[in-house]
Amino acid sequence: xxxxxxxxxxxxxxxxxxxxxxxxxxxxxxxxxxxxxxxxxxxxxxxxxxxxxxxxxxxxxxxxxxxxxxxxxxxxxxxxxxxxxxxxxxxxxxxxxxxxxxxxxxxxxxxxxxxxxxxxxxxxxxxxxxxxxxxxxxxxxxxxxxxxxx
Numbered sequence: 704x705x706x707x708x709x710x711x712x713x714x715x716x717x718x719x720x721x722x723x724x725x726x727x728x729x730x731x732x733x734x735x736x737x738x739x740x741x742x743x744x745x746x747x748x749x750x751x752x753x754x755x756x757x758x759x760x761x762x763x764x765x766x767x768x769x770x771x772x773x774x775x776x777x778x779x780x781x782x783x784x785x786x787x788x789x790x791x792x793x794x795x796x797x798x799x800x801x802x803x804x805x806x807x808x809x810x811x812x813x814x815x816x817x818x819x820x821x822x823x824x825x826x827x828x829x830x831x832x833x834x835x836x837x838x839x840x841x842x843x844x845x846x847x848x849x850x851x852x853x
Contacts, residue, residue: 706755707743710763714744717767717785718792727766735759 714724721737728735742753773779 706760710743710755718788727770730766730769731762733762
């Protein structure tokens with residue numbers, strides 16, 4: 704089991720979204736972009752997959768402790784934080800369901816009222832001679848970054 708698996712399991716168990724993970728990482732002054740976090744949760748065969756390093760997981764866990772327990776000056780009850788998070792997830796799901804049912808209803812209504820006959824559009828066959836020859840000007844050189852990734 705690697706760091707990515709641990710990170711995925713914590714995300715699912717605590718029902719965290721990417722923006723919440725960003726907030727947790729900012730509690731320990733560790734900043735990442737949403738895209739970088741999304742790359743940790745991709746499949747290993749995906750071209751944008753990124754290995755989660757020890758430093759990222761360590762900072763996430765330290766931030767998670769602060770997020771759930773609070774600080775010495777302002778302590779929190781961890782279960783209250785988890786329940787609050789679950790309630791927000793349920794509300795988001797409920798609002799998405801309402802929006803989807805409304806859009807489906809309006810789509811069905813508009814489809815019933817607007818019945819148009821289908822007309823076929825004939826396309827010209829592709830001819831490579833018709834394509835204009837354009838020279839591509841390379842503005843920036845190709846740079847290969849090696850950040851310790853495999």
